[in-house]
Amino acid sequence: MDLIGKTAIITGASSGIGKGIAKHLSDVGVNVVLAARNKEKLAGVAEEINQSMQGKALAVETDVSNKEDMDVLIKQARNTFGKVDIFVNNAGQMLHSRVQDGHVDEWEKMIDVNIKGVLYGIHGVLPEMLERKSGHIINIASVSGHEVTKVSTVYSATKFAVRAISMGLEKELARTGVRVTNISPGKVDTDLASASQSSDRKPLHTDDIAKSVIYAVSQPDYVNVNEITVRPV
Template identity: 75%
Template sequence: MTDLNGKTAIITGASSGIGAKIAEKLSIQGANVVLAARRKQKLDTIVEHINNTGNGQALGIVTDVSNRSDVEKLVKQATETFGNIDIYVNNAGLMLSSVVQDSKVDDWEDMIDVNIKGVLYGINTVLPNMVERSTGHIVNISSVSGHEVTKVSTVYSATKFAARAISMGLEKELAHTGVRVTNISPGMVDTDLASSRTSKGRKPLLTDDIANAVVYAVTQPDYVNVNEITVRPV
């Protein structure tokens, strides 16, 4: 198991839900964590909690991942505070109206901007330094909707298929560079994002379950690359 003490991780979409729990778990493992999200008040609350209970330091930076300049500022400030970025978790995501016949184009554009462009902006910003140092870990939080499409998930699923495709291609691009890539696809998780969906009688996953998967992937020995984890409710 790799020691995360002194490592630095950026987690997007970290003001609540899965992102907040990932930051908390990585901090418990000793990593310094940089939490990025748009909601400053919620960010501040999570950061204060982590700084009082974790083993690593926490910093919150207000960020809109669909804005390339915001992401670049996020990485710059994180690097100035903690040094090199060792782990980047693309967790920010939107799940809005996805039925094509509903014609909610604005919702589609928002999902594409966050779920696809936001992922690429983060990777693009941290990757050169990781490759130069021959170490680093990109974690993309996709979804089981990136494996399966329902009649009400067309556009959302398309964005999550894209996130998986980015993960799969990037892993091949980065073979033998020392930089690892992990795609994690959660099923139904008990979060605000999924509050409008039903789980057909199944108990939803907890945010801990997804955060534990992230910790598992990033604490493997440096010669082990966990490419794909799918976590579903029973």
Template identity: 65%
Template sequence: MLKLKGKNAIVTGASSGIGTAIAKHLAEEGANVVVAARRKDKLDAIVNQINNGGKGKAVGVPTDVSNQEDVESMVKKAREVIGDIDIYVNNAGLVGNGVVREANVEEWDQMIDVNIKGVLYGIHAVLPGMIEKSAGHIVNISSVSGHEVTKKSTVYSATKFAVRAISSGLEKELARTGVRITNISPGMVETERNSERLPTDREPLQTDDIARAVVYAATQPSYVNVNEITVRPI
């Protein structure tokens, strides 16, 4: 049985890695998915893969989540194409130089714009509609770096602590509205971007591991709000 049949979802940062896996897993459960990211060619390939699967349908919308107008336009188009949004996954994220002493202000700004503002822009765009129908689910992808700070992750960790704070605050703001909030914090995941930075002493997580956590939260009964999931390698 398709657990998300008839549901409509948006996944940001869906052109690769965790975002692609999340979109595919949601579609496998029958959801219609708008995949949003900056790389149109990558989005087109993912849309084709999902649509050829014959379950939920997919639509690609090129989007820069650090631009509020872009996000608002993407959500508007998503509603026009697939209908009201039931699930919004804030997955788009940027890992940059987080060392304060190295003063790479441009990278800091980029991380803040994508990792914090991008999350807030997406929530702002979908939340009124969810509150109006007393149903909806926002999933924010944070990081274990939002729980622990290393000497090289100060600024990046600050952005992911912020995502957890946003998730925690929203859970309280939206109590008894019917809108659910889930914060997911992955440990090190093997993707095309970080394959050279993976630890050698243990097996890294796969993107499907995080996608399954999203599906788990999204497929709980409507009265169950899974607030926090941390996924680490053994």
């Protein structure tokens, strides 16, 4: 599928998996709108893409847990590039997750970013995608949304929720032309990587997750890749 000239929004794009996804998409000609809270890092990623990639980049400082910020992000993307073809819900928080430790403030941050942020993004782009009968929503979940450890209870709950949203949305949108893909990475070599995950395997690179996004969005428009799990060997 020809991706040149399409537009993608990527949340959490200032570093890690989000940055990798943005660079891979722009390398195949997709215009990318980069969203994150760190304005300086975001600007650096945008400059790198604009200087060396096929696609163009726009940086928009965004807190995904704030619905007004998400609305502004999507409006700026449309004003700059015309429409949003791909929305990548990548921003995430991995904080203290043991229930007995009682870190309620950190649970709330994870719920706000990992669940509400995903829903706000979908809510903002979906009506126009449905009207065009075309579009692709990519939700970055986690293998923690498949398996729970004794130290991942709340984080895993948020990633189970992302998978549930993806599964339900895919059924809601069947035969509408709008596709949904849930991607669950294992341990990736990023700042977000949890020390609680097994260290006896070589971590994945951010490029490994970015390539799975390219695979999903480059399929023919009658093919919907619903679920991808990427783990270290």
